[in-house]
Amino acid sequence: MIKELSHPLVAELINRLRKTETNAAQFKQIVEELTRLLFYEASKSLNLKSHIVTTWQGDLPFDFINQNELVLIPIMRAGMPMLNGLQNLLPDAPNGFLAMKRDETTHIAKTYYQRLPDCSGKTVILLDPMLATGGSLSDAIALVKQHHPKQILSLNIIGSPEGIKSVLNNHSDVAITIAQIDERLDENKFIYPGLGDAGDRAFNTPE
Secondary structure (H helix, E strand, O other): OEEEOOOHHHHHHHHHHHOOOOOHHHHHHHHHHHHHHHHHHHHHHOOEEEEEEEEOOEEEEEEEEOHHHEEEEEEEOOOHHHHHHHHOOOOOOOEOEEEEEEOOOOOOEEEEEEEOOOOOOOEEEEEOOEEOOOHHHHHHHHHHHOOOOOEEEEEEEEEOHHHHHHHHHHOOOOEEEEEEEOOEEOOOOOEEOOOOOHHHHHOOOOO
16 A cells, blocks of 8 residues: 655645755654654554543543554664654654665665564554655565564655566555655666765765
8 A cells, every 4th residue: 555645735745855955964864754744644544543632621531642652663773863853753663673774786685784662553654755665665564564463564765666666466464555656767876866875964974
C-alpha cells in the first residue's frame, strides 16, 4: 500500500530541497516539516486512547494517540532530521536506531548498527528520506519484523518507482507514505532528478 502526498506546499518544500544553494540548516528544517506532513497522512489509521485530563471545566475524558504503542526508527544518518521532526509531535514515543550504508559498487546496503526497543505488538514507523533501490528499506523492514510489531509504516521524502516496487514486492503488508515519487533511477542507481545525498546535505558532509 502506498500513499503519495499531493499538495502544492509539499511540491514547494521538495523543490526547495532540490536547490543546491539550500544549506544544511535549511535542508534539515524542510525535512522536519515534510516529515510532520507525512505523519499527518500516515497517522489516520492510528487508534486513539481516552485519558482523563484536568481542564478549566474540571476533569474530562479526551482521546489521544497512545505514544507508548509507537516506535520511531530512523535509518541513520539521513533519517535523523525526520526523527527530530516527529519527536516534537510525539515526545513520549520510544525511539530505535538503524544504521545502514550503501556499497557504491554493488548498490547493496549493509547494516552496521542497530538499537531497537521493544517492538512487539507496536506500530513501528521507519524514517528514511530516500527510497532509491529499496534495498536498505527492505532490509530494515525484514529486521524489524523479527521483533514482531503490530504493523510497520514507512515515511519517505522522495523515491523512485523501481524502489517502491521492490519494497512492496518483498513486503506488501507495509504502508508507505511518501512526499513525492520521482521519475526513475539513473545509471548509478540514484534517484532522478532527486536531491543529492540527503545525509551529506543535512549534515554538511563534503563529498
